[in-house]
Amino acid sequence: MQLLEYLGTNNQHLLLNAFSMETLNEILGTIDGYIGGSNWFVFALLGTGLFFTLFLKFPQLRYFKHALKIVSGKYDKADDEGDTSHFQALATALSGTVGTGNIAGVAYAIYLGGPAALFWMIFTAFLGMTTKFVEVTLSHKYREKTDDGTMAGGPMYYMKNAEFKIFGKNKAMGKKIMAGMAAVFAFATVLSSFGTGSLPQIKSIADSVHATFGIEHMHTGAVLAVLLGFVIIGGIQRIAKITEKLVPGMALIYLIGALSVIFYNIDNVIPSLVDVFAHVFTGTAAVGGFLGAGFAYAFNRGVNRGLFSNEAGQGSAPIAHASAKAHEPVSEGMVAILEPFIDTIVICTITGLTILSSGVWNEKFENTFQFSEVSIMAQQYEDSQEDRLKLGDHLSEKHEEPMFSGLLNVQDGNITNTLTILHARSIAEDITVYLEQEDGSQVPYTGKVIVEDGTLKPGEQAIVMQGKSLLHSSPLTAEAFKRSFFGDYGQYIISIGLLLFAFSTAISWSYYGDRAITYLFGAKGILPFRIVYVVAFFFASFADTTVIWTLSGITIALMTIPNLIGILLLHKEMKETVDNYWSDFEQEWPEEKKRKLSKEKA
Known part of the structure; x- marks a missing residue:
C-alpha cells in the first residue's frame, strides 16, 4: 500500500519501465534454466564424456602423444583433401574456445563455487578431451565438398548422412528424425554465432578498452568491425592464416602475465592448490568476503x-576441423583431443592459480554495483560466521532468507533503512547512492528507490550505487594481474588479452555460422550472412547485449543436445572407425608398429 501511494497515478510507469527487456531476459532465463542451466544437462555432457572414455579405453591418454605427431605434420600426405593443415584447424578451433571464458569464466566459477570449482573445471576438461575426439572424428568422416570447392562439415552432416541402426527397419523415419535434428543444430549454430561469437564478444572488448584507455565504444566497434570483415570475407583459408599466428601470440602474452603473478605470489601457490583439492567433496567455507559454497x-x-x-x-569445433587436410577422419579427431587440454587444463588452471595465489578472490573492492547482482535483505546481518553461513546457504539456494520489499530511503547518498545489501554474493560495505546528471557527473542522491522482493526498481531515475564487495569475471582477473611484477600495469595485459581472445572468438564463430548457413541455404547464403555478422558486430559494441547472453545459453543447449544424441547413437561405428584407423596405420607405417612393440617388450 505504501508503495502504491508513493507511485501515484502519474508515476506507475516506474514499475512498468523495468518491463520489456528485463522481462524478456527473465523469460529466456527461465527457459534456459530447464535446458542449458539445468542439472540434467550438466550430467548429460559429463555422462557422455565418461561413457566414451570408458568405451574407447581412455583415448585422451593413449593417443595424446600420437596427436602431437599428427599436428606436427609427420603423417601428412600430398594428396590429402581439405582447405587447411592440422595445425591451422586446431588454431581455428582454439581461437573459438580460448576466449573470454579463460579470463572471465574461471574467475566467475571461483567466485561462485570457491577454489574447488577449479578442480571440477579440470575434471570436466579431461572427459571433454574424449568427447571432442568422438564428435570431430564422426563429423570429419561425413564432411562434404560444397559448390564453391571448400569443405563443409560438422554434426549436421553426420546427422544427415550416417546410418542410424537404432531405428531398426524404419530407416525412412530415422532419416527424417535425424534430418530434423540436423536442421535444429544448424539453425541454433547460426543464432549462437551471434549470441556467442559476435555480439557479446565485441561488447566485452569495447567495455574493457573504454575502462582502461577511455576510447569510446563506437570507435572500438568501427575499427574492429572493419578488421573482422577483412578477415572473414576471405573465407577459411584467410581465417586459418590469421588464427595460426594470433592464437600462439595471444597465448604467449597472457602466459607471461599470468606467470608473473604466480611467481610474485609463489609462497601462496601450494596453499592455493591445497584449497583446490582439499574441498572438492566438502565445498568451501566462508573466508574473508566469500560467503561459502557447498x-x-x-x-x-x-x-x-x-x-x-x-x-x-x-559441436562447434567439428565445424572448424572439417576443413583440415586428411585422408581419413580419426587423425583429425586425435588433434581435437589437444583442445580441452590446452584451453582448460593448461590456460584455465594458470588463470585459476593467479586468482587464488594473489588472494583477490575473497577480498572486497570498491566498485559500481550492477543492479542485477544486488539483493536487499529484510534483516540486518553481521559479518559473523553464523550470519555468513545463513547467507551462504541462501545464495546456494539451500534455504531462503527474508527479502525486503518497499521503499529504500536515501539521504545525501546514505541508506537510512535497517537492512543488509548483498552485492556479488558478498555483504556490501560503505555503500553510497548517487544520481547521475545529464552531463555525466554524479551527486549524492536524496529520495526513495522502489524495491520489490529484494530487487531494485529505480525506474527512470539514473541511480548509481557504489561500495565495497567481491568482484568476478574479468575485473577479478585484472585485480589478480595487478599483484605481479608488473604492478598496476598488469591490468593492461588483461585488456589486451580480452581484445585478442574475444576478437579471435568472433572470427571462428563467423566460420561456424558460415558453414551452418551453407548447410541450410547453400553457398548463396554465405555473403549475406557475413555482411549481417559484421554489421551486428559493430552495433553490439555500444548496445545492451544482456538478452543476447541469455539467448546464447539456449542456443548452445540446442546445439549440444542433438549432437550428444547423435554421437551416442553412433558409438559402435565410432569404435569400428578407430579400429580401422589403427589397422590401416600399421600397414602404412610399419616402422611405427615395430617401435611400439619394442617399447612394450622393454
Missing part, C-alpha cells in the same frame, strides 16, 4: 564453466 554448488558451477570454456560436446 559441494553441490561448487560441482555444478565448476562443471558448467568447464564445459562452456572448451565447448566439448557442443
Whole structure:
C-alpha cells in the first residue's frame, strides 16, 4: 500500500519501465534454466564424456602423444583433401574456445563455487578431451565438398548422412528424425554465432578498452568491425592464416602475465592448490568476503564453466576441423583431443592459480554495483560466521532468507533503512547512492528507490550505487594481474588479452555460422550472412547485449543436445572407425608398429 501511494497515478510507469527487456531476459532465463542451466544437462555432457572414455579405453591418454605427431605434420600426405593443415584447424578451433571464458569464466566459477570449482573445471576438461575426439572424428568422416570447392562439415552432416541402426527397419523415419535434428543444430549454430561469437564478444572488448584507455565504444566497434570483415570475407583459408599466428601470440602474452603473478605470489601457490583439492567433496567455507559454497554448488558451477570454456560436446569445433587436410577422419579427431587440454587444463588452471595465489578472490573492492547482482535483505546481518553461513546457504539456494520489499530511503547518498545489501554474493560495505546528471557527473542522491522482493526498481531515475564487495569475471582477473611484477600495469595485459581472445572468438564463430548457413541455404547464403555478422558486430559494441547472453545459453543447449544424441547413437561405428584407423596405420607405417612393440617388450 505504501508503495502504491508513493507511485501515484502519474508515476506507475516506474514499475512498468523495468518491463520489456528485463522481462524478456527473465523469460529466456527461465527457459534456459530447464535446458542449458539445468542439472540434467550438466550430467548429460559429463555422462557422455565418461561413457566414451570408458568405451574407447581412455583415448585422451593413449593417443595424446600420437596427436602431437599428427599436428606436427609427420603423417601428412600430398594428396590429402581439405582447405587447411592440422595445425591451422586446431588454431581455428582454439581461437573459438580460448576466449573470454579463460579470463572471465574461471574467475566467475571461483567466485561462485570457491577454489574447488577449479578442480571440477579440470575434471570436466579431461572427459571433454574424449568427447571432442568422438564428435570431430564422426563429423570429419561425413564432411562434404560444397559448390564453391571448400569443405563443409560438422554434426549436421553426420546427422544427415550416417546410418542410424537404432531405428531398426524404419530407416525412412530415422532419416527424417535425424534430418530434423540436423536442421535444429544448424539453425541454433547460426543464432549462437551471434549470441556467442559476435555480439557479446565485441561488447566485452569495447567495455574493457573504454575502462582502461577511455576510447569510446563506437570507435572500438568501427575499427574492429572493419578488421573482422577483412578477415572473414576471405573465407577459411584467410581465417586459418590469421588464427595460426594470433592464437600462439595471444597465448604467449597472457602466459607471461599470468606467470608473473604466480611467481610474485609463489609462497601462496601450494596453499592455493591445497584449497583446490582439499574441498572438492566438502565445498568451501566462508573466508574473508566469500560467503561459502557447498559441494553441490561448487560441482555444478565448476562443471558448467568447464564445459562452456572448451565447448566439448557442443559441436562447434567439428565445424572448424572439417576443413583440415586428411585422408581419413580419426587423425583429425586425435588433434581435437589437444583442445580441452590446452584451453582448460593448461590456460584455465594458470588463470585459476593467479586468482587464488594473489588472494583477490575473497577480498572486497570498491566498485559500481550492477543492479542485477544486488539483493536487499529484510534483516540486518553481521559479518559473523553464523550470519555468513545463513547467507551462504541462501545464495546456494539451500534455504531462503527474508527479502525486503518497499521503499529504500536515501539521504545525501546514505541508506537510512535497517537492512543488509548483498552485492556479488558478498555483504556490501560503505555503500553510497548517487544520481547521475545529464552531463555525466554524479551527486549524492536524496529520495526513495522502489524495491520489490529484494530487487531494485529505480525506474527512470539514473541511480548509481557504489561500495565495497567481491568482484568476478574479468575485473577479478585484472585485480589478480595487478599483484605481479608488473604492478598496476598488469591490468593492461588483461585488456589486451580480452581484445585478442574475444576478437579471435568472433572470427571462428563467423566460420561456424558460415558453414551452418551453407548447410541450410547453400553457398548463396554465405555473403549475406557475413555482411549481417559484421554489421551486428559493430552495433553490439555500444548496445545492451544482456538478452543476447541469455539467448546464447539456449542456443548452445540446442546445439549440444542433438549432437550428444547423435554421437551416442553412433558409438559402435565410432569404435569400428578407430579400429580401422589403427589397422590401416600399421600397414602404412610399419616402422611405427615395430617401435611400439619394442617399447612394450622393454
